[in-house]
Amino acid sequence: MISTSTIIYEEEYQNLKNIAAKLCVEANARAVFLIDKNGQPIVSYGEMNNLDTTSLASLTAGNVAATDGLANLVGEKEFPVLSHEGVNRNIHIAVVAQRIIVVVIFDERTNLGLVRLRVRRAATELTGIIQTIHGRTQVEENSNGSDPLFLEITDEDIDSLFENL
Amino acid sequence: MTFINYASKEINCKIVYYGPGLGGKTTNLQYIYDSTASHAKGKLISLATETERTLFFDFLPLDLGTVRGFKTRFHLYTVPGQVFYDASRKLILKGVDGVIFVADSQKERMDANIESLYNLEVNLRANGFDLMKIPYVLQLNKRDLPNIVSVEDLKKELVRKDEPVFEAVAPNGIGVYDTLKAVAKQVLNELRKNGNGAGRR
Numbered sequence: 539m540i541s542t543s544t545i546i547y548e549e550e551y552q553n554l555k556n557i558a559a560k561l562c563v564e565a566n567a568r569a570v571f572l573i574d575k576n577g578q579p580i581v582s583y584g585e586m587n588n589l590d591t592t593s594l595a596s597l598t599a600g601n602v603a604a605t606d607g608l609a610n611l612v613g614e615k616e617f618p619v620l621s622h623e624g625v626n627r628n629i630h631i632a633v634v635a636q637r638i639i640v641v642v643i644f645d646e647r648t649n650l651g652l653v654r655l656r657v658r659r660a661a662t663e664l665t666g667i668i669q670t671i672h673g674r675t676q677v678e679e680n681s682n683g684s685d686p687l688f689l690e691i692t693d694e695d696i697d698s699l700f701e702n703l
Numbered sequence: 704m705t706f707i708n709y710a711s712k713e714i715n716c717k718i719v720y721y722g723p724g725l726g727g728k729t730t731n732l733q734y735i736y737d738s739t740a741s742h743a744k745g746k747l748i749s750l751a752t753e754t755e756r757t758l759f760f761d762f763l764p765l766d767l768g769t770v771r772g773f774k775t776r777f778h779l780y781t782v783p784g785q786v787f788y789d790a791s792r793k794l795i796l797k798g799v800d801g802v803i804f805v806a807d808s809q810k811e812r813m814d815a816n817i818e819s820l821y822n823l824e825v826n827l828r829a830n831g832f833d834l835m836k837i838p839y840v841l842q843l844n845k846r847d848l849p850n851i852v853s854v855e856d857l858k859k860e861l862v863r864k865d866e867p868v869f870e871a872v873a874p875n876g877i878g879v880y881d882t883l884k885a886v887a888k889q890v891l892n893e894l895r896k897n898g899n900g901a902g903r904r
Contacts, residue, residue, distance in 0.1 A: 543704060543705045543706070543707060543894075544704060544705070545707045545709070546707070546708045546709060546710060547709045547710065548709055551710030574706055575797075575798075576704055577717070577798070578706040578715050592745045592746075592764045592778075593745065593746050593748050593762070596762045596764075596778065597748065597762075600794070603797060604791070607791075691770055691771060691891065691895045695770045695771065696770070696891045698768065699768045699775055699887070699891075700767065700880075700884045700887070700888075
């Protein structure tokens with residue numbers, strides 16, 4: 539199945555946020571991010587400290603994409619888990635349902651083992667929501683129905699976006 | 704692949720700048736970054752070698768404004784143009800909504816343009832896209848240099864469908880925004896026409 543747009547509605551967004559919050563608390567992490575595999579940030583929770591979440595999402599997706607490339611080279615389908623250890627901060631990255639990337643930033647307040655355990659648990663909860671999102675997108679694609687949001691967009695709407703460029 | 708978040712009211716689209724090495728892809732992004740107001744842009748990320756050749760990608764998020772209450776953001780990426788970075792180029796095209804091909808107008812780079820364009824088609828296909836269906840714009844860069852191919856001859860070799868073609872001098876910004884606007888409009892028009900992403904085979 540190849541979906542053409544990823545659409546997240548309010549209820550799903552809230553569910554994803556709740557899972558991220560729970561993961562952050564239970565793993566005693568500094569922050570948790572959920573990122574679309576194409577590099578779009580979805581949800582963030584925790585101590586942001588002016589962290590550029592857009593850049594983080596793009597770089598993480600690039601990291602995961604490059605790692606997938608490496609995996610294919612050595613005969614693996616993917617390397618779904620990555621960890622980076624720093625002096626003060628560490629990052630744990632996990633791909634869930636081949637669609638969403640979970641990023642956990644943590645420090646000496648916790649340990650990698652606990653983070654991995656909590657991420658595995660969160661992955662089970664996330665998988666159901668992700669399948670709902672992408673299953674719905676496939677239904678919409680098959681029915682060839684247009685999202686009403688896009689039907690309302692006029693030529694003037696599009697032109698006005700570029701007035702300041 | 705367009706990303707629509709009804710909770711945060713955001714539409715996010717991905718544009719990729721493609722083309723031969725040293726053709727001006729990164730320069731396009733740098734110009735856009737330097738000339739865009741700070742509230743409308745994020746950080747410019749450049750993953751490059753010590754000699755400033757793009758190694759993996761450049762990335763620049765742009766906030767274009769609001770449409771029907773939804774913030775419209777375009778994520779601009781460039782690919783590394785050097786031939787041996789093909790694996791990376793394929794990855795960067797994943798989930799693309801629109802492509803800008805930056806051609807180098809210099810006579811000695813004509814073969815490189817053709818090879819890169821062919822490579823674009825191959826890598827789009829590998830990602831499930833069809834160049835003939837995806838939002839796409841051709842930029843003829845370096846129009847200020849002395850030893851260049853005529854626009855007519857460049858079009859003859861490089862135009863693939865009836866895509867918009869723009870002449871450019873990227874360091875000065877000539878043609879840079881016209882190119883970006885053209886592909887962004889195509890992306891949004893496709894969203895309006897189809898209700899979701901276009902260009903899939």
